[in-house]
Amino acid sequence: MENSTQESQHQQNSITHEAPFPLYSLAISPSPTRSHHYRIAVGSFIETYNNRVDILSFDPETLSLKPLHPSLSFDHPYPPTKLMFHPTATTSSSSPSNPNPNPNLLASSGDFIRLWDLRDHSIEPLCVLNNSKTSEFCAPLTSFDWNEVEPKRIGTCSIDTTCTVWDIERCVVETQLIAHDKEVYDIAWGEARVFASVSADGSVRIFDLRDKEHSTIIYESPQPDTPLLRLAWNKQDLRYMATILMDSNKVVILDIRSPTMPVAELERHKGSVNAISWAPQSCRHICSAGDDTQALIWELPTVAGPNGIDPMSVYSAGSEINQLQWSAAVPDWIAIAFSNKMQLLKV
């Protein structure tokens, strides 16, 4: 009962992994391994042909974060623009037809989507999702999202203005949509058949696979053609999504019921925002990270005050934070990447 002596003094309760190269992409496995460890994939960001993805092991009990022994990694030609684990664990019962044939799949995007099979002591390339049967050329992918409700579906977005929906079980294209007028920078699934994307054309659009003819623009950047770089759909409350603009310190919170008018703009970052992630366990919390080296956790109030919304809490990293993941697997940990470090922050 008596714990009032506790101080919320700032202690470095973070777990750091340091790599010999800059890190950008990262992913946390949705379910623990048999030894109750979570796997975390980190991708290097080297601007040449020889990049690497390392698999780390994280134990939330002992708070250990270390590379696997023997080390588990694979080469990736150019830096992976995104990494993601197969989302099975979070939706175990949703697809009874597909009883989880391979929960240890990791996908990486770059020139193509590549699927990797993570085994206990090795990683095997499983397949390359390549759209162009007739040519070698396929427009590079800026991002992708794995559909949690329908895990056989991966949606990719590309600089060629298209979004492509893949059936990864058959390794074929389910559909391809010319989604935007310019490059598409991020994609996020809302439901099994609904996704949204952001683009250099400055718009957020929602697509429904049941009606491919139409898309709904729910937001357009205030200055025309300010690219929108990232998109996060609130999985706890699908009415809300968040996006960030190029060279902007704002996190724009959108309510899909009120298109064009953001419900909130979070503007307490002192530099541009690089990454956003909704809390996996709460529909009112979102974390953002940016060039000001800070990761901010925000609680969205019901009614915004006149002076804007202040974040709830803050973490300062050593340098610009480039990546942020708040995974449902370990919801009280936020993973960030800055310079050559990956850090797990206790929420």
Add this chain to the structure above:
Amino acid sequence: MEERVPANLKRQLALAVRSIQWSYAIFWSISARQPGVLKWGDGYYNGDIKTRKTIQTMELNADQLGLQRSEQLRELYESLSAGEASPQARRPSVALSPEDLSDTEWYYLVCMSFMFDIGQGLPGRTLAKGQSIWLCNAHFADSKVFSRSLLAKSASIQTVVCFPFLGGVIELGVTELVLEDPGFIQHIKTSFLETPYPIVSKKFVAAGNTRNDRNVACAVFDQDILDNKLIHLGCEELDIISPNNSSNGFETNLPAEDSFMVEGKNGGISQLQSWQFMDDEFSNCVHHSINSSDCISQTFVDHEKAVSAPKGELLNNHSLQDLQDCNHKKMNSLDLLSDDVHYQSVLSSLLKTSDQLILGPQFRNCHQETSFVSWNKRGLAHCQNPVGETPQKLLKKALFEVPRMHVGDLPQSPEDNGYKDGAWRPGADEIGMNHALAERRRREKLNEKFLILRSMVPSNLKDDKVTILDTAIEYLKELERRVGNLESCKELTEVEAKTKLKPQDTVERTSDNYGSNKSNNSKKPPINKRKACDIDQMETEINYAVSNDGSTDNVIVSITNKTVLIEMRCPGREGVLLEIMDAVSKLQLDCHSVQSSTIEGIISLTIKSRFKASAVASAGTIKQALQRFTLRC
């Protein structure tokens, strides 16, 4: 239920608190296990209600509803404080969950956890002194006087009254400011608590009215709204009650009630509106909708002091922390007093368990401190701004440059470039791409024109663009000079002999052009530069020479009326068509149509033309003029 609590006490409390329209009544009784300690005996809640979750199988009257709510709150408290074992399992047994509670209900709920030594706290002192205590502005009270002042603040409880009763203490509380009125207590005692059959007299309605005087109570805007809601709820109940209990008492006050109803409706509307934006899972939405605009900015200033237990938990306890912090701020009493510790620990233990309901069991064992610190504006001063760096450097690289790397990588052979451009959907810097394409097309056109120009001017072996332009300039000057000469010449001839026919003039002029070949015909010295061109075309010429026998057949001219049909074949070379057309126009012919085809380097031409009004050349002249193209090239 405590055995010391009289059986019908709850009902009596209910009647009392409803008739005076206060928010709650609590009976503090001496604990059976710990003599000398006052603990929760019974209570009745009559305040603001956020959600009614119960599915009502039958119409309950206000009486039953109120009792039911109080029971549900008690059940919730018991399940929250008891159930450590299986937080998930205990939930269904309770009608209410923490998320369903309004701030006042929270207050009421947390009160259940309090215990007072006799002489300590408001109830304790009441019992010790044996006399009633009337506390106005309870939410601003020193926590030594009223240990629950922070909590009261969160629930906007302003007036608390305690008086000894049946060996315990009855506490009444209301969200409005009610000035001390000893008769009021006395009346409650006599009318409700000590009389088996309660009688509502006019006096108490009046008392209720004074309480409802919003001018007294509501200085703060947000309080205002809360009041409205409370009044609204209260009015509803009044309406329901009045036929049963106290119809006579209320008639005189009808106008007042009406106005309250209107206000209540407004309050209800604003409540509804705010609920649209609220998530049901959050317990303190009401608080947010009302107070958040004030509170948010100050939310975490006092975080370190105020929050003791619920560390690392994110959910609805934060809103309560907000509350606490706001309280601190507004009270300007940043020092926490010892009495608060109890209340905080109760809060946090309650909230902790409620958090687990939401967060799931895996976090119970996690006592790690958070990596984050509470945010404040001053903190920003410390954070360094990266200077001179490209904003979003890596993100931009990942989005803008990495795709380029792939593109640059894909075509393995340089010839692929053109093909790749074809495959490129307009994207990236679409403008840039289009620009590059346009630029290339422009260059191609430019080169094409240069080739044409080169073919038209006497050309050097060197064919860089500057040389071609130089030659063209020289050639144009030369031509201009000669045009001048010819014109003066022509004037002379016209003066000399008017009999001369124009076709001959034409012949003269055309002869200039092919003079170098048919030098005998020429009046002028051959143009050397043309020869250079001939050397250029030497090969073709030689080849052609073989098939040149009977070359007269290569130009057929037929003139009918003024229409001239020319059919000719000549060796193809660059610019030859232009030269032919030039020659044709010099013959004062107006071309109507030209058909040409090229077979094995030989151009077949069919030209339909008309003489210009004045000029008439003979078929022979035309043939002669054009024959040079078939001969040489």
